[in-house]
Structure formats: C-alpha cells, structure tokens
Amino acid sequence: MISSALRKTWMDIKKLKHEPALAVVIAAVLVTTGFFVLWPIVKVVSFPRPADYLQLFTNARWFQAALNSLFMTAISTLSCTAVAFLFAYAITRLDIPLKGLFRFVTLLPIVSPPFIVALSYILLFGRQGIVSKQLLQANFDIYGWHGLWLVQTVTFFPYAYAVIYGVLKTSAVHLEYAAHNLGATRWQVFRHVFLPLCRPGIAGGALIAAMNVLADFGNPMIIAGNFTLLPTEAYMQMSGWFDLSSASVLSTALLLPALGLFLANRVWVGRRSYVVVTGKESSLRAYPVPSYVKWGLFACCLFVALFVLAVYGVLFYGAFTKTWGYDWSFTLRNLKYVSAKGTELYNSIRYALFSSLAAAVLAMILAYLAERKRIGVNRLLDLLAILPGAVPGVFLGLGFAMAFNRAPFELTGTSAIMILALTFWNLPTCYSACLAGFQQIGRSLEEASLNLGAGSFRTFRSILLPLLKGPFLSGLAVSFLRSVTCLSVIIFIYSAHTSVGTVSILSLVQNGAWGGASAFTVVLISIAFAVLAATRLIPATQDRRSL
Amino acid sequence: MNAAMPHIAIDNVSKTFGSFAALQGITLDIPQGSFTTLLGPSGCGKTTLMRLIAGFDEPDGGEIRIDGVKVNGVPAFRRQTPLVFQEYALFPHMTVYENIAYGLKLQKTPREQIGRKMGEMLEMFGLTGLDNRLPKQLSGGQQQRVAFARALVMGQRVLLMDEPLSNLDAKMRVEVRSELRELQQRAGITAIFVTHDQDEALSLSDRIAVFDKGRIRQAGTPWEVYFKPDNAFVADFVGTANFIPGEVAGVEGTDVVVRCAPSLLRVDAGGRAFRPGDRVTLVVRPECISISAEEADGGVDAANSWSGEIVNSTFLGRLIRYRVRCGPLACIVDDADPSVRGFLRGAVRLRLDPGKIHVLPGEGGG
Numbered sequence: 001m002i003s004s005a006l007r008k009t010w011m012d013i014k015k016l017k018h019e020p021a022l023a024v025v026i027a028a029v030l031v032t033t034g035f036f037v038l039w040p041i042v043k044v045v046s047f048p049r050p051a052d053y054l055q056l057f058t059n060a061r062w063f064q065a066a067l068n069s070l071f072m073t074a075i076s077t078l079s080c081t082a083v084a085f086l087f088a089y090a091i092t093r094l095d096i097p098l099k100g101l102f103r104f105v106t107l108l109p110i111v112s113p114p115f116i117v118a119l120s121y122i123l124l125f126g127r128q129g130i131v132s133k134q135l136l137q138a139n140f141d142i143y144g145w146h147g148l149w150l151v152q153t154v155t156f157f158p159y160a161y162a163v164i165y166g167v168l169k170t171s172a173v174h175l176e177y178a179a180h181n182l183g184a185t186r187w188q189v190f191r192h193v194f195l196p197l198c199r200p201g202i203a204g205g206a207l208i209a210a211m212n213v214l215a216d217f218g219n220p221m222i223i224a225g226n227f228t229l230l231p232t233e234a235y236m237q238m239s240g241w242f243d244l245s246s247a248s249v250l251s252t253a254l255l256l257p258a259l260g261l262f263l264a265n266r267v268w269v270g271r272r273s274y275v276v277v278t279g280k281e282s283s284l285r286a287y288p289v290p291s292y293v294k295w296g297l298f299a300c301c302l303f304v305a306l307f308v309l310a311v312y313g314v315l316f317y318g319a320f321t322k323t324w325g326y327d328w329s330f331t332l333r334n335l336k337y338v339s340a341k342g343t344e345l346y347n348s349i350r351y352a353l354f355s356s357l358a359a360a361v362l363a364m365i366l367a368y369l370a371e372r373k374r375i376g377v378n379r380l381l382d383l384l385a386i387l388p389g390a391v392p393g394v395f396l397g398l399g400f401a402m403a404f405n406r407a408p409f410e411l412t413g414t415s416a417i418m419i420l421a422l423t424f425w426n427l428p429t430c431y432s433a434c435l436a437g438f439q440q441i442g443r444s445l446e447e448a449s450l451n452l453g454a455g456s457f458r459t460f461r462s463i464l465l466p467l468l469k470g471p472f473l474s475g476l477a478v479s480f481l482r483s484v485t486c487l488s489v490i491i492f493i494y495s496a497h498t499s500v501g502t503v504s505i506l507s508l509v510q511n512g513a514w515g516g517a518s519a520f521t522v523v524l525i526s527i528a529f530a531v532l533a534a535t536r537l538i539p540a541t542q543d544r545r546s547l
Numbered sequence: 548m549n550a551a552m553p554h555i556a557i558d559n560v561s562k563t564f565g566s567f568a569a570l571q572g573i574t575l576d577i578p579q580g581s582f583t584t585l586l587g588p589s590g591c592g593k594t595t596l597m598r599l600i601a602g603f604d605e606p607d608g609g610e611i612r613i614d615g616v617k618v619n620g621v622p623a624f625r626r627q628t629p630l631v632f633q634e635y636a637l638f639p640h641m642t643v644y645e646n647i648a649y650g651l652k653l654q655k656t657p658r659e660q661i662g663r664k665m666g667e668m669l670e671m672f673g674l675t676g677l678d679n680r681l682p683k684q685l686s687g688g689q690q691q692r693v694a695f696a697r698a699l700v701m702g703q704r705v706l707l708m709d710e711p712l713s714n715l716d717a718k719m720r721v722e723v724r725s726e727l728r729e730l731q732q733r734a735g736i737t738a739i740f741v742t743h744d745q746d747e748a749l750s751l752s753d754r755i756a757v758f759d760k761g762r763i764r765q766a767g768t769p770w771e772v773y774f775k776p777d778n779a780f781v782a783d784f785v786g787t788a789n790f791i792p793g794e795v796a797g798v799e800g801t802d803v804v805v806r807c808a809p810s811l812l813r814v815d816a817g818g819r820a821f822r823p824g825d826r827v828t829l830v831v832r833p834e835c836i837s838i839s840a841e842e843a844d845g846g847v848d849a850a851n852s853w854s855g856e857i858v859n860s861t862f863l864g865r866l867i868r869y870r871v872r873c874g875p876l877a878c879i880v881d882d883a884d885p886s887v888r889g890f891l892r893g894a895v896r897l898r899l900d901p902g903k904i905h906v907l908p909g910e911g912g913g
Contacts, residue, residue, distance in 0.1 A: 018622045444636035447603050450623040451630045452650035452697070466640045
C-alpha cells in the first residue's frame with residue numbers, strides 16, 4: 001500500500017521533467033514554505049528540556065493558566081455558538097426587520113482589532129465607565145473571567161456565525177416541509193429534522209470559535225486581570241524575565257489543544273472556508289414560526305446588536321472626549337497621540353501591505369500546485385499552507401523570535417522578521433480563499449487550455465489568474481486587516497524601530513490613556529474599512545460570483 | 548503516411564484509479580478520416596480513453612500512437628488533439644472571439660492570418676456578430692458552436708468530442724448530428740466521439756466501439772453492432788432486443804435449427820460453427836418480428852411462427868410496442884405501422900424472419 005503510493009508519487013515527480021520551470025517553482029515553494037513554517041515550530045518545541053515540560057504540572061501558576069485557558073475556551077465556545085446560532089437562524093429563517101443591521105453586526109468584529117471589545121468594555125463598565133459610573137453609579141470589578149467571557153463572546157461569535165450561516169442557508173427547507181407533511185409539529189421538525197441537519201455546521205462554528213478564543217492574546221491581556229491564561233503567561237515569562245524556556249513550554253502547551261481543535265475542524269467540517277464561500281439560496285420559503293418565537297428571537301438579536309453598536313459607539317465617543325469619566329467635553333487632542341506615533345502607524349500599514357501581498361501571492365501559487373497539479377507532493381504542500389492556521393499567534397511569534405536570532409538567519413529587530421511572520425501567519429487565510437476559488441473553476445477550463453496548446457504557466461496566467469481575482473483580493477484584504485490589527489504574533493518580535501500601532505494601543509491601555517487608545521483604535525478601524533471599501537470585500541463575502 | 552496505418556492506434560492500453568480498473572487491455576485502430584464513437588454506459592471507461600488520447604492522464608500500460616508516433620508521456624499541450632468538452636469549458640472571462648482565437652495566439656499565428664481564420668470560423672458556425680459577447684451571454688446552442696469553432700480553428704486533423712451534444716435539447720441534438728457529420732466528412736477529420744446515447748452513435752459513426760467495465764465488447768460498423776452483436780451486452784445496450792434461450796437441434800449447411808420453448812426455429816448461423824446439443828441464445832430485434840391478429844392468420848402454425856397473447860401495449864407515436872407472452876417467453880414486438888389497424892388485443896400470431904435472427908453461443912449470450 002505504502003510502496004504503491006510512493007511509486008505513484010515518484011511517477012508524478014518524474015513527469016515533471018517535461019516542465020523543468022514548473023519543477024523549479026515547486027522546489028522553491030516547498031523549501032521556502034517548509035523552512036518558514038516548520039523551523040520556528042521545531043525551535044520552540046525543542047528548546048525546553050523534557051524536565052521543563054513537567055513543570056506544567058508542578059508549577060501551580062502554570063497549571064492554573066492551562067486550566068483557565070481550557071475553561072475560558074469551553075464557556076466562550078458555548079456562548080459564541082449560541083449567539084451565532086441565534087443570529088444565523090434569525091437571518092436565514094425569520095421574516096423580521098433590521099436584518100441588514102444584524103448582518104452588519106456579525107461583520108464588524110471580524111474586521112476590527114481583536115482587543116477593541118475589551119477596550120470598549122472598560123470604557124462602558126470600568127471604574128470610569130459610562131454605564132457603571134454615569135448611569136448606575138456603581139463600581140464593579142470588571143477584570144477577571146466573567147468580563148473576559150463577555151468580551152470573547154462578542155469578539156468571536158461572528159466567526160462561528162459565518163460557518164453556521166453558511167450551513168443554515170443551504171439546508172434543505174423542503175425536508176422540513178416533508179416532515180410537516182408527515183404530521184410533525186413545528187417543534188418536532190426543529191428537533192428531528194432541522195437540528196440534526198445543521199449539527200455539522202454548528203460543530204464547525206463551535207470549533208472555529210474555540211480555536212480563536214484559545215489562541216487569543218489581546219483581550220486577555222487587557223481585561224483578564226489576575227486570571228492568567230497560557231498566551232498571557234507566556235508573554236509575562238518572556239517580557240518579564242526573558243525566560244525563553246518557560247515561554248516555550250507554555251506556548252507548546254497552547255499548541256497542543258490548538259492542533260487538536262484544528263484537526264477536528266479539518267476532519268469534521270472539511271476544507272471549505274465558510275467565510276468566503278456561500279451556497280445557493282433556496283427558493284422555498286422557510287416554514288413560518290409562531291410570532292411569539294419570532295419576536296422573542298428578534299428581541300435577543302436586537303439586544304446583542306445594540307451591545308455591539310455600543311461597543312463601537314463608545315470607542316468613537318472616547319476618541320473625542322477630553323478625560324474619560326471626568327470631563328466629557330469634545331476634543332481633538334487625543335488624535336495627537338496618533339500623530340505622535342506616526343512611525344508605528346506607518347509600520348502597521350507598511351508591514352500589513354507587504355505581508356498580505358506576499359501571503360496572497362504565495363497562497364495562490366500553493367493553491368494552484370496543491371489543487372491543480374499532480375506533482376506527488378500535493379498533500380505536503382497543502383499541509384504546509386494550512387499548518388500556520390493551527391498555530392496560535394503567540395506561538396508563531398515566539399517561534400520566529402527564536403528561529404531567526406542568530407547567523408546565518410539573524411533577523412532580530414528587522415522589518416523583515418515582522419513581514420515574514422505576518423506573511424506566514426496569514427498564509428492559511430489566503431490559501432483557503434484561493435483554494436475555494438480554484439475549486440469553483442471547473443477543471444475542464446484548464447484542460448481546455450492545455451488541449452489548445454498552452455503550457456502550465458500560460459494556462460495559469462491567462463485562464464486561472466483572471467478568474468481568481470475575487471478570491472485573491474478577498475484573501476489579500478482579510479490578511480491586510482488581520483495584519484494591521486495583529487498583536488499576538490508581533491508582541492515577541494517587534495523592536496523600538498519596528499513597533500506597530502497595536503503595540504502602541506496596548507501600552508496606552510496599560511497606562512490608562514483611554515482617550516488616546518480609543519483615538520488610535522478609531523484610526524486603525526478607519527484604515528481597515530477604507531481597505532474593505534477599496535477591495536469591496538463586503539459584497540464579495542455575501543454574494544460570490546460562481547464561475 | 549502509410550495508407551494502411553491507422554491515424555490513431557490504441558494498443559493494449561490499461562488504466563487504473565486506485566483499485567478501480569478503468570480500462571483493461573484496450574486495443575482499437577482509428578482510421579484516417581473516420582468517425583469513431585466510443586459508446587457505453589457511464590463508468591465504462593470511454594471518457595477515460597478519450598482523456599488518455601488527449602494527454603490529460605497517462606495510461607498505466609500499453610501505447611497510444613498518433614500517425615505512428617508514440618505519444619505516451621507527451622504533455623497535453625503538445626498533442627494537437629483538440630477536444631470539445633461536454634460542458635464546453637469556454638473561458639468565462641474571454642469573449643467569443645478571444646475564446647476561439649486562443650489556440651491561434653498560443654501558436655503565435657500572424658495577426659492577419661488570425662483575422663482571416665476567425666472570419667471563416669465565425670461564418671461557418673453562424674457566430675458572426677456575436678464575437679464580442681461573453682460566453683454567459685450566449686444560448687446553449689451558441690456556446691456549443693463556439694466550443695466546436697475553438698477546437699477546429701487550428702485546422703488539426705483530429706477532433707475529440709466528449710458527449711458534446713448532451714447539453715442540447717432533444718430536437719436540436721438531432722439537427723446538430725447531421726451538421727456535425729457533414730462537417731467532419733467535408734474536412735476529412737479523424738473524429739472520436741464519446742457518448743452513451745445509442746441513437747447518436749448509430750446515426751453518426753463509421754465505427755462504434757462498445758465499452759463495458761473498462762473493456763471493448765465489440766468494435767464494428769453501426770450495422771454490425773446493431774444486427775450482428777457479438778454478445779448479449781452489446782445486443783442489449785444498443786437498441787432493444789429479445790433474448791430467446793434455446794438448444795441446437797440440427798445443423799443444415801449455413802443454417803442451424805434451434806429448439807426453443809415455443810417451437811423449432813431455423814436461423815442463419817452467422818458464420819459460427821455449432822453442434823447439435825449446444826446451448827445458444829437467439830437475439831431478435833422487436834421490429835424484426837411481425838405481428839398479426841390470430842384469427843386473420845387462420846390459426847395455421849407455419850414455420851418460424853408463434854402464437855401468443857398480448858400482455859400490454861405502449862403507443863410511441865411512430866410505432867406500437869407490444870409485450871407478448873408466448874408460452875414461457877415474453878417477447879417485445881414493435882408494430883411499425885400502427886395507423887393501419889390500430890391496437891391489437893388478445894391472441895396474436897408472431898412471425899420471425901430467419902434472416903433477421905442472430906444467434907449467440909451459450910446461455911445468456913456470453
């Protein structure tokens with residue numbers, strides 16, 4: 001079995017002698033991707049001695065951090081999935097007003113800096129919070145697991161929503177009619193037909209939410225207080241004591257469940273990227289639900305939507321308010337923080353631009369080779385392209401810091417390491433967009449081109465590339481947004497010269513400079529939306545042309 | 548080129564996908580300028596063979612030769628075997644003109660020559676005036692003509708077609724058939740056509756290769772395949788057939804006398820040698836049996852004539868198809884002239900023309 005598979009691989013490789021240029025490209029892509037994806041992982045995992053790993057269980061603080069990470073992931077996944085299901089059900093199945101608003105609310109957190117909800121939460125409910133101090137005149141302690149739970153739910157439910165929505169939208173309404181026809185009540189249809197059919201979608205959404213919550217660094221950094229989690233603890237070890245070994249142990253502890261969730265997601269939900277690909281809308285109208293259910297669900301959605309809007313609204317308010325909690329008068333002074341940090345902002349945009357371009361181009365080539373050419377190493381290329389998606393940002397950043405800190409690969413403190421780390425962090429995003437794009441283009445188009453006499457390169461350039469503009473751009477835009485708003489990957493590798501906007505925001509928050517932090521965040525979001533508008537990602541995610 | 552040499556020669560070709568044997572020891576010669584159809588049910592290997600000829604896949608064993616030159620290992624883009632795809636595979640981002648001219652541009656054909664050839668093609672396929680449209684702005688029939696024009700514009704001597712008519716409606720399909728045959732004969736192209744539609748195969752081809760489970764079960768002219776099937780599979784797949792089991796009772800010259808359930812039948816042995824006692828299967832097409840009301844026949848039991856009882860009848864417009872029970876046998880009989888006497892009912896007499904009965908060795912026809 002294995003030998004026949006190897007023989008086939010060898011046969012495929014041998015066929016490349018007809019296209020030597022292609023063989024060179026494959027070798028170059030394989031070596032580069034392999035080096036930048038695997039080498040950092042190997043460095044981190046192999047750095048600590050085996051005895052150091054045992055400390056995970058003996059060091060009470062670390063053990064608690066691991067438990068906290070799992071606990072937070074579990075409860076946030078539950079709440080994210082519930083809210084996501086509520087929105088997906090309401091938007092696909094109910095005849096209610098304000099669907100546009102609800103859709104907008106599910107998109108906002110995806111395109112925002114990851115820690116923005118945490119920041120707003122402080123502005124709303126913190127000691128100087130507009131709700132806690134002004135409205136209720138109460139004083140809560142918002143730092144800790146319950147605050148983080150709420151923040152993670154609002155931040156990550158849209159990721160679960162994207163998957164669940166994709167499944168609900170394509171689920172077969174006629175089966176529900178069939179069940180009604182056989183005498184089932186509405187509740188029975190929901191339980192016996194609807195729910196079982198969308199179970200894979202719900203599972204997929206839950207897994208996506210879990211992966212994001214587990215790996216998140218920004219929100220816990222700002223809101224978790226003494227509730228330590230693996231990513232924040234790893235950061236403390238590194239920034240406080242420059243203890244590489246401990247940081248490696250903690251990051252590896254984070255990598256294992258992340259890999260598990262990632263594998264489960266691949267096996268369970270398959271390769272489809274639900275964020276960019278949506279199915280066809282059914283022409284049958286959904287069976288109506290009783291009005292008390294409908295309006296009840298509508299009220300829940302409205303509540304969440306208003307909360308999300310408040311999160312963003314308060315941020316804008318904060319950006320133009322003199323002293324949050326004391327002096328609510330209008331000012332443009334906070335923008336001075338932004339202009340003082342012009343270099344960081346410039347770096348953010350520069351690195352995001354280069355890294356997203358590099359990721360999109362590399363992803364396009366990888367997706368083409370893995371999906372369209374029988375070259376014997378397709379599975380390996382596919383694995384290399386998606387693997388960074390399983391690696392938490394903190395781990396990846398630590399890996400780059402450790403892998404490229406001495407000759408001949410010394411990149412410490414350079415812009416190159418920032419760009420490279422962000423490139424490979426974004427690779428899976430672009431890759432899955434391109435892969436989905438390739439899967440939508442019938443293979444016969446490519447065969448037709450070969451049949452008419454075009455070689456691989458010509459076919460790629462004149463047939464596939466023009467047809468993949470959409471996925472390429474959406475991958476590019478999402479990567480750009482992720483890079484601009486990224487904190488976890490760069491927290492271990494930035495230097496005084498290569499610092500970026502998110503690092504500045506974090507330090508402003510840590511210094512209690514809410515106004516400056518808000519203003520900085522508003523500028524970043526504005527850039528993000530400008531990019532979105534430029535590439536028209538929003539229509540592209542909702543209505544994909546099928547080729 | 549040697550006149551006797553086939554244009555395309557398939558020599559003992561096999562191909563497996565995983566553990567599935569898609570093609571097993573296929574040998575087929577395709578003469579210059581002929582129209583050859585690969586016919587068979589889905590999954591029989593016909594499309595696989597076409598893809599091997601086009602170079603999209605490589606055979607695991609055997610050789611494919613074009614003009615006597617082995618093409619195994621030659622990449623698809625060097626084979627010069629234009630293919631018309633089932634779903635046309637028109638490039639959605641290119642206009643009609645760009646689609647058709649794509650191959651010419653790849654060959655770096657001079658601009659004025661491209662213009663001239665394009666003019667001819669657009670004219671020939673009735674696409675003049677549509678050259679700036681995108682494929683999605685065309686009807687199905689127009690898209691199909693673009694696909695043909697794109698494959699033919701480079702003037703190659705081979706044309707491969709993978710069920711190119713299957714996306715057209717029934718009426719149009721019949722119209723396109725004759726146009727296609729005319730075009731192929733006029734241009735003297737060697738055409739290979741894949742289909743599962745027997746009518747298409749019979750009406751278009753010089754030769755038909757009937758595929759089943761990765762093997763060729765018979766290759767021959769449409770006439771041979773229809774009236775002289777080599778085995779029951781071919782007889783059953785191409786057209787409708789009655790299979791009548793029997794035993795050879797005697798051999799008289801080129802004829803055999805076969806004992807089957809209703810009576811003895813004298814049939815032409817078709818060049819095969821039989822001995823008394825051999826089990827055989829008789830293949831009789833429904834239109835080769837004549838049917839009449841029992842009373843009109845006067846009840847005389849003539850040679851090669853059976854009496855039966857109509858079980859049911861189906862009106863198909865140009866004929867009535869009867870299902871008739873003759874003792875233990877059920878026969879399908881077509882009355883090709885239904886307007887004369889209308890539906891028959893009850894007892895009938897069937898007459899089998901010995902010249903139109905085909906005999907296959909063995910039970911079930913091998």
